[in-house]
Amino acid sequence: MKLTALISASLLAASVTAQQVNRTATNGWGSTPSQRHYINQTQALCVINAAVAASSVPNDIAVLDPSSQLVAFLRMDNAYLGSIDISMKKAKTVTSFNGQFPSNGLLTRSQPGGDLFGIEETNGGLVVFGGGQPIYDYDGYFIGAVGVSGGTVQQDIATSVAAAESVGTTLTIA
Numbered sequence: 001m002k003l004t005a006l007i008s009a010s011l012l013a014a015s016v017t018a019q020q021v022n023r024t025a026t027n028g029w030g031s032t033p034s035q036r037h038y039i040n041q042t043q044a045l046c047v048i049n050a051a052v053a054a055s056s057v058p059n060d061i062a063v064l065d066p067s068s069q070l071v072a073f074l075r076m077d078n079a080y081l082g083s084i085d086i087s088m089k090k091a092k093t094v095t096s097f098n099g100q101f102p103s104n105g106l107l108t109r110s111q112p113g114g115d116l117f118g119i120e121e122t123n124g125g126l127v128v129f130g131g132g133q134p135i136y137d138y139d140g141y142f143i144g145a146v147g148v149s150g151g152t153v154q155q156d157i158a159t160s161v162a163a164a165e166s167v168g169t170t171l172t173i174a
């Protein structure tokens, strides 16, 4: 389903696709803890396992809740040490903007001359290339994000999409 109309107010006016996203149902101001929708430990382990299953190289895999707090992490055997931080910052890039786009949603506009040039220097460091994906549950709630680092960007995107989709759905740049 095309959701272009729903994201007209988002930071990025990219065209995205997903099955069940309801952006007004994500964790908003004024919600109480019982109304919030956070990824739980069972879902987080599912995301990690799906990422491992989809990996063709050793990856670092980070799962954050919508508040950017760590829920689960795995450094696969022989995964790059430098990718620990990258995987976590990919996921943080997604949660920092309420899961409105994957990490590479900022890629074009953060280039020299772009209106968001330098955005990766904010928030203690963001990652604007692919491998960070929002996780929406089957009811369309934004529940967290997964960041994968270890392969090429295209491999990381494929792995993180498969991981996110193991417990619901995600968004990709059209």
Ligand SMILES: *[C@@H]1O[C@H](CO)[C@@H](O)[C@H](O)[C@H]1NC(C)=O
Pocket (backbone or CB within 6 Å): 022, 023, 024, 025
């Ligand atoms: C989205 O969620 C909000 C808040 O729960 C609800 O009021 C609204 O009807 C939902 N919209 C759709 C299209 O499901």
Ligand SMILES: *[C@@H]1O[C@H](CO)[C@@H](O)[C@H](O)[C@H]1NC(C)=O
Pocket (backbone or CB within 6 Å): 040, 041, 042, 043
């Ligand atoms: C985690 O969430 C899933 C999906 O909503 C649910 O089926 C499961 O019971 C939950 N697990 C725990 C431990 O809360």
